[in-house]
Amino acid sequence: MRDFFQRNGAVISTYLLLAVFFWVVMMIVLPQAYMLNFSFRHDLLPNQIGGPKDVYTLSNYEYLLFGRPGDEELFNYLHLTVFLRTIIASIFVTLLDFALCYPIAYYIAQVAKGGYARSMILLLILPFWVNEILRAFAFRILFGTSGVINAFLQTMGILDEPIDFLRADVALYAGLSYAYILLMVFPLYNAIESLDHNQVEAARDLGSPWWRIHWRVVMPHAKPGIASGCTLVFMLSAGALAAPQILGGPSSLWFTQIIYQWFNTGGNWAQGSAYAIVLLLACLVFVLTVMKVFKVSLGEIAR
Amino acid sequence: MSADVELDHMTIRFGEFTAVKDANLKIEDGEFFSFLGPSGCGKTTILRAISGFLEPTEGEVRIGGKNMKGIGPNKRPTALIFQNLALFPLMSVADNIAFGLEVRGVGKAERRKRADELLDLIALGDQGNKKVSELSGGQKQRVAIARALAVEPAVLLLDEPLSALDLKLRQHMRTELRAIQQRVGITFIYITHDQGEALTMSDRIAVMSQGIIQQVGTGTEVYENSQTAFVASFVGENNPFHGKVVGTEGSDALVDTAFGRLRGRNVRGMQPGQSAMLFVRPESMSFANGDAENVIESQVLHSEFEGSFFSVFLRGEGAKDIVMSMTNSGDLPQYQEGESARVAFKAERALVLPVGDVADE
Numbered sequence: 001m002r003d004f005f006q007r008n009g010a011v012i013s014t015y016l017l018l019a020v021f022f023w024v025v026m027m028i029v030l031p032q033a034y035m036l037n038f039s040f041r042h043d044l045l046p047n048q049i050g051g052p053k054d055v056y057t058l059s060n061y062e063y064l065l066f067g068r069p070g071d072e073e074l075f076n077y078l079h080l081t082v083f084l085r086t087i088i089a090s091i092f093v094t095l096l097d098f099a100l101c102y103p104i105a106y107y108i109a110q111v112a113k114g115g116y117a118r119s120m121i122l123l124l125i126l127p128f129w130v131n132e133i134l135r136a137f138a139f140r141i142l143f144g145t146s147g148v149i150n151a152f153l154q155t156m157g158i159l160d161e162p163i164d165f166l167r168a169d170v171a172l173y174a175g176l177s178y179a180y181i182l183l184m185v186f187p188l189y190n191a192i193e194s195l196d197h198n199q200v201e202a203a204r205d206l207g208s209p210w211w212r213i214h215w216r217v218v219m220p221h222a223k224p225g226i227a228s229g230c231t232l233v234f235m236l237s238a239g240a241l242a243a244p245q246i247l248g249g250p251s252s253l254w255f256t257q258i259i260y261q262w263f264n265t266g267g268n269w270a271q272g273s274a275y276a277i278v279l280l281l282a283c284l285v286f287v288l289t290v291m292k293v294f295k296v297s298l299g300e301i302a303r
Numbered sequence: 304m305s306a307d308v309e310l311d312h313m314t315i316r317f318g319e320f321t322a323v324k325d326a327n328l329k330i331e332d333g334e335f336f337s338f339l340g341p342s343g344c345g346k347t348t349i350l351r352a353i354s355g356f357l358e359p360t361e362g363e364v365r366i367g368g369k370n371m372k373g374i375g376p377n378k379r380p381t382a383l384i385f386q387n388l389a390l391f392p393l394m395s396v397a398d399n400i401a402f403g404l405e406v407r408g409v410g411k412a413e414r415r416k417r418a419d420e421l422l423d424l425i426a427l428g429d430q431g432n433k434k435v436s437e438l439s440g441g442q443k444q445r446v447a448i449a450r451a452l453a454v455e456p457a458v459l460l461l462d463e464p465l466s467a468l469d470l471k472l473r474q475h476m477r478t479e480l481r482a483i484q485q486r487v488g489i490t491f492i493y494i495t496h497d498q499g500e501a502l503t504m505s506d507r508i509a510v511m512s513q514g515i516i517q518q519v520g521t522g523t524e525v526y527e528n529s530q531t532a533f534v535a536s537f538v539g540e541n542n543p544f545h546g547k548v549v550g551t552e553g554s555d556a557l558v559d560t561a562f563g564r565l566r567g568r569n570v571r572g573m574q575p576g577q578s579a580m581l582f583v584r585p586e587s588m589s590f591a592n593g594d595a596e597n598v599i600e601s602q603v604l605h606s607e608f609e610g611s612f613f614s615v616f617l618r619g620e621g622a623k624d625i626v627m628s629m630t631n632s633g634d635l636p637q638y639q640e641g642e643s644a645r646v647a648f649k650a651e652r653a654l655v656l657p658v659g660d661v662a663d664e
Contacts, residue, residue, distance in 0.1 A: 196387065198385045198386075198387055198389035201376070201383075202385055202389040203402070204376050204377050205354060205356075205381070205382060206382065206402055206403035206406060206454055207377045207407060217391060
């Protein structure tokens, strides 16, 4: 501690400690602790708070699993299905983003030269100057039944009837993948960029076809970047709200939309908190499992 | 297959810049051949053209008589050892060595067996399971060689692989490389800017400067019978004397220089009237006694004692000193710094060459 103060001086040291304290306590611990506390309470009227009914309960979690007591169905199939679909769809979006971004990141990091690589990065960043909601609506226009894509396909004579991309969730997956593309490209780019190009050439010289060079040399080297990018995209996809709201089909719900309904229209913060905590835990468990399987440590991801 | 490597009027350009100009030579099967030259002379470009990472702009690369045009590095019978070795840090030593076999679909057990054989060859028998980062510089060097040899290439290409090692290890690896080459019997093509490496290991050397192959020959040939001013000044130390040819006598030429008329071997058949440079190596000079020929009157500036030999610096023409070196045989001549001195050399130890660029010190 004394070392730390001596090294950085009193002002900077105090600032750093306060900033870290603020970040950890105010941004991470307190909000989550509040949510956790809420999730174990009943949804009470203001005058009942602190009264005899204000006790801890598991009912909010029970509701997600079994629905209202006395329902016909054994489980709360509606919400559980939405939850599972959100997780699976987020995995799909993550894989899609990886498949799209890996070649781009490799190209910029290892193949393209100086100025050319910089302009490619700029091209990737430019669309993100536009507001997220606006981008989602732009995709609605692109993918709508009377949208640009359908109009084009019909004029070309490829389609007779317009395809409902929104109902088929194509627009949603496309919109989500697009929204988080940078969060995949940059970790991948960083990781691949640090690979000594001679290793790629050495593998090639030893007779390796291109796919094996990637499988045995580039990807193992870029593993922390891959893990970092996939974690970010997965977490944010599962937690996305605007894109599903705007681009989702009429019959498909995202789990975050249910959470939003509990907090907002339902006014039941306790129930909403329980749902949010479940989503958070599911994401954490998923990410930690993936890291375990691919033998990546948290420290490597932060690199 | 036979593995002679031919460069047939090969030129390589990058835009306006000509990196290699009209390279034309044949490297024999089983030869240890070096390209020697200062950095930027085009030697690495030649290596990349032979390995397939570059295509010549003009001319051909032929290996075993077959034109290599359009054949990628993964399909050529060559293996390249990179300057920084480029070992795969995430694989074990044995997996590194077996990588080329893995690519060729060799089974796991067979791969391990071959890797072990090669580990024995490089005297790292029990280190196969180690990480690459656990090895020393010299051991990494040997692993890189084993990894390249595992694919049984007809030609092994080496891009200054010893430059990262310290002096002692470098000298040791020279001997070792030469021994490995003689054991496996394949063609080695070696790139270096270190004339010591080229002279000690190679069967033949190509000396390069500014994209042009200046001379091809054995170590003795390029040292004793340098054909251009660049080769004479780059390979070993040499003292140049500028002047004009005033006459020829048999195989000798007479050159008028700032130090008077000097005589040397006319290896390039120069004619009277032509500007010339006469080169004399430091070890070919000695203090003159009596009326020897080729006497240079100058002044002793300073001297350096280097253990086995002893260098004396004399005032030369212009800014460049004349260097004379003598073996330390215990009876060094006596002289004072600043006193005038007469040194001489034998005509058969001097070369008369056309004026040309000399290597920077």
